[in-house]
Amino acid sequence: MALSITTWNVNSLRKRRDGLEGLVRLVEPDVICLQETKVRDEEFPSEWVKALGYPHIHAHGMPGYNGVAILSRHPLARLSVRSWLSKNDCRHISATIPLAGGIEIHSVYIPAGGDVPDPTKNPRFAHKLGFLEAFGKWSGVRRRGSPHVVLTGDLNVAPLPTDVWSHEKLLSVVSHTPREVELFDRAFKAGRWVDAVRHVVPAEERLYTWWSYRAPDWAKADKGRRLDHVWVTPALKPQIKWASALREARGWKTPSDHVPVTVVLEV
DNA sequence: ATGGTTGGTAGCCAA
Numbered sequence: 001m002a003l004s005i006t007t008w009n010v011n012s013l014r015k016r017r018d019g020l021e022g023l024v025r026l027v028e029p030d031v032i033c034l035q036e037t038k039v040r041d042e043e044f045p046s047e048w049v050k051a052l053g054y055p056h057i058h059a060h061g062m063p064g065y066n067g068v069a070i071l072s073r074h075p076l077a078r079l080s081v082r083s084w085l086s087k088n089d090c091r092h093i094s095a096t097i098p099l100a101g102g103i104e105i106h107s108v109y110i111p112a113g114g115d116v117p118d119p120t121k122n123p124r125f126a127h128k129l130g131f132l133e134a135f136g137k138w139s140g141v142r143r144r145g146s147p148h149v150v151l152t153g154d155l156n157v158a159p160l161p162t163d164v165w166s167h168e169k170l171l172s173v174v175s176h177t178p179r180e181v182e183l184f185d186r187a188f189k190a191g192r193w194v195d196a197v198r199h200v201v202p203a204e205e206r207l208y209t210w211w212s213y214r215a216p217d218w219a220k221a222d223k224g225r226r227l228d229h230v231w232v233t234p235a236l237k238p239q240i241k242w243a244s245a246l247r248e249a250r251g252w253k254t255p256s257d258h259v260p261v262t263v264v265l266e267v
Numbered sequence: 268a269t270g271g272t273t274g275g276t277a278g279c280c281a282a
Contacts, residue, residue, distance in 0.1 A: 213272040
């Protein structure tokens with residue numbers, strides 16, 4: 001059977017009710033991984049999420065910032081919350097879907113890192129580098145009894161030259177600096193991950209999942225970056241059937257600055 | 268070189 005998984009940084013779930021309805025209407029994902037929900041668990045809008053067709057919810061949020069969730073049409077087991085660098089900042093949860101011997105799904109939100117790409121001047125960039133390093137160590141450890149893993153999220157790094165509108169110009173812009181890309185690549189290689197989206201969309205082709213709110217005309221300028229990713233474990237590689245970034249979602253009324261990214265697996 | 272917009276939540280911080 002087909003299993004479709006979407007990851008989307010919604011930049012406030014409560015502001016994205018229409019957006020989520022649009023996503024479900026167009027894509028009908030079986031599982032939706034969210035980042036930047038910006039809602040504490042007591043205020044999570046479970047009722048309308050369930051009414052959209054996602055009765056199984058795993059959420060971990062806090063006031064104002066961050067927050068991740070997994071919405072599912074399939075039951076979720078082994079619900080887990082992970083904290084990074086001794087902070088409980090609601091950036092990583094996982095759950096297992098009881099298909100194909102268990103598919104462990106992760107929703108991850110890596111720190112954006114602020115504007116200045118110098119860890120001695122910008123503590124948020126230092127935090128991002130530390131996070132990427134720790135994430136890389138974790139990502140290399142494959143756990144027993146969990147044959148399939150799908151890691152999704154706003155990883156806040158655009159690794160390839162074709163993941164940004166200008167490789168040269170963005171070498172000094174947080175999200176595409178050599179140091180970040182190096183740590184990102186190390187995490188990717190350590191886990192023997194497969195980039196499910198680039199498995200479908202060739203690396204030669206430009207692909208973006210985020211466009212700044214600050215551009216007067218995001219579509220015309222088209223200065224995007226691919227910050228949102230779906231990684232799968234090697235055994236799932238032959239099962240990747242389709243992948244796409246829903247570019248049109250950036251043009252919706254009251255959009256997120258990120259668009260949903262979907263991968264379809266045959267499991 | 269700077270500022271541009273959005274969101275949360277209370278007069279700025281984070282993205």
